[in-house]
Amino acid sequence: MERKSVYFPNLNSLRFFAALIVILSHIKEDQSLFGLSYSLPFPIIEGRQGVYIFFVLSGFLITYLLMMEYDNDKRISIKKFYMRRILRIWPLYFLIVLSSFFIIPNFNLLVLPGYPKEMIQHHVFTKLVFYLTFFPNLAVVLFGAIPFAAITWSIGVEEQFYLIWPWLLKYAKNKFILMSFIILFYPIIGFVLGYFNNYEWLVIFKRFWEETPINCMAIGGVFSLICYSKDYAFLLIKKIIFAKEVQVLTIITTLVLLLLHIKIQYFKTEIFSTLFSIIIVNLALNDKRVINLEYKWLSYLGKISYGLYVYHGICIVIVIRILSQYQQCNNLYIYSASLLLTIGLGSFSYYFFEKPFISLKTKFSPILSGGTK
Numbered sequence: 001m002e003r004k005s006v007y008f009p010n011l012n013s014l015r016f017f018a019a020l021i022v023i024l025s026h027i028k029e030d031q032s033l034f035g036l037s038y039s040l041p042f043p044i045i046e047g048r049q050g051v052y053i054f055f056v057l058s059g060f061l062i063t064y065l066l067m068m069e070y071d072n073d074k075r076i077s078i079k080k081f082y083m084r085r086i087l088r089i090w091p092l093y094f095l096i097v098l099s100s101f102f103i104i105p106n107f108n109l110l111v112l113p114g115y116p117k118e119m120i121q122h123h124v125f126t127k128l129v130f131y132l133t134f135f136p137n138l139a140v141v142l143f144g145a146i147p148f149a150a151i152t153w154s155i156g157v158e159e160q161f162y163l164i165w166p167w168l169l170k171y172a173k174n175k176f177i178l179m180s181f182i183i184l185f186y187p188i189i190g191f192v193l194g195y196f197n198n199y200e201w202l203v204i205f206k207r208f209w210e211e212t213p214i215n216c217m218a219i220g221g222v223f224s225l226i227c228y229s230k231d232y233a234f235l236l237i238k239k240i241i242f243a244k245e246v247q248v249l250t251i252i253t254t255l256v257l258l259l260l261h262i263k264i265q266y267f268k269t270e271i272f273s274t275l276f277s278i279i280i281v282n283l284a285l286n287d288k289r290v291i292n293l294e295y296k297w298l299s300y301l302g303k304i305s306y307g308l309y310v311y312h313g314i315c316i317v318i319v320i321r322i323l324s325q326y327q328q329c330n331n332l333y334i335y336s337a338s339l340l341l342t343i344g345l346g347s348f349s350y351y352f353f354e355k356p357f358i359s360l361k362t363k364f365s366p367i368l369s370g371g372t373k
Contacts, residue, residue, distance in 0.1 A: 004072050005368035006065070010283035011057065012302030013293035018057070019305040021050030023312045027338050030316050033113055036329050045258045049272060051154045052216050054309075056276040058158055059165075059220025060284075061369075066169050067228050069366045076170040080364040085162050087357045087364075088306075092349065093155055096310050097131045100149035109321050110314065112147045120146055134159040137211040141204060148313045153211060161217050179222045186215035187267060216273045223277040227285050241278055247290045250278045307346030307354065315341040 025047025031038050070076050101124065104110050105117040120127075123143055130139035131149060136156040139146075172178040186209075193206035226234045226241070240246060254275045256262065264271055282289045301308070319337045323329045362368065 008284040010293040013298035015302035015305040018050040018053035019308045021045045022047045027316050034320050043259050053276050055216035056220035056273050059217030060224045060280055063221035063224035065367050073366050078166050081166045083364040084361050087361050091357050097149050110317055115147045138208050141207045157212050161214050179218045182218040183215050213269050219273040220277055223281050227281050242286045247282050304346040304350040307349040308342050311345045312342040
């Protein structure tokens with residue numbers, strides 16, 4: 001069977017912006033942790049929103065590619081799907097986790113205020129088991145953050161999503177109803193759990209549930225299905241989503257909510273995920289998109305975004321420590337040096353560590369997808 005290929009423009013660039021949101025947010029947090037003042041002429045977007053963009057993007061891409069695979073091969077290969085995810089995610093994931101447990105704590109330069117080596121060693125075996133089995137989000141809930149490894153909570157969420165999603169897509173007869181059920185089911189469970197504050201294990205599960213927003217990925221999957229399907233109703237919805245007026249309104253609304261930090265009391269995750277989804281499908285699939293992010297330098301930065309996401313915490317601490325020694329901890333130096341060092345380390349990692357694994361993915365890719373995750 002001849003393999004199809006697909007390229008989604010703009011999405012690599014969007015990955016970089018998602019990573020940038022997280023990086024800038026964590027620079028601000030680390031400045032506070034080190035007792036440094038923060039003052040910038042522009043607002044910093046909440047870092048979690050950058051993670052939600054990654055989640056929605058994963059739901060969109062994984063769903064779209066698996067549906068293409070089914071149409072092309074008349075089946076979905078679960079084995080090949082997991083091999084692709086393993087080759088892309090696991091090497092860097094295990095590198096940062098094992099380094100955070102056994103290497104980084106031995107360097108005083110990288111020790112964070114309030115996070116001594118002894119804290120990491122407390123319940124170290126249990127923590128390590130959670131991290132090595134892709135439940136870092138549960139480890140954070142139970143034991144608190146481990147410097148530089150805690151960032152993997154979101155990777156754990158994606159791995160948990162990957163564990164069930166291809167099976168659901170392979171066997172679900174009505175994928176839209178399935179995804180809609182997940183989207184509705186998630187906040188309902190969280191709402192119900194809020195009434196059981198007298199049971200410690202339910203409180204823990206509620207916190208874990210809140211740290212596992214699979215509804216973000218399901219919403220991305222719904223929009224993927226809408227744009228992929230040839231069903232008449234979906235074609236009408238797609239036409240509305242692709243309208244210039246809807247694009248402009250969505251972008252403006254998203255920026256206002258993010259930059260002004262407007263509080264949304266109910267269904268915040270669902271609202272933002274829907275806005276992100278509309279932006280993503282227009283960037284990737286609409287020839288009449290109102291914005292274009294398809295620039296080589298942005299696309300490159302998006303290509304190495306996994307490394308940027310994983311390494312940026314280390315780079316920020318190194319920069320703050322070195323600048324503190326020379327009493328040069330102004331915002332311009334901290335932010336610019338942190339970004340440059342992160343990009344440098346991310347580039348090195350991509351070409352000399354990640355790329356050999358990525359090149360093996362083509363052997364397990366029924367659909368060749370340039371520019372996808």
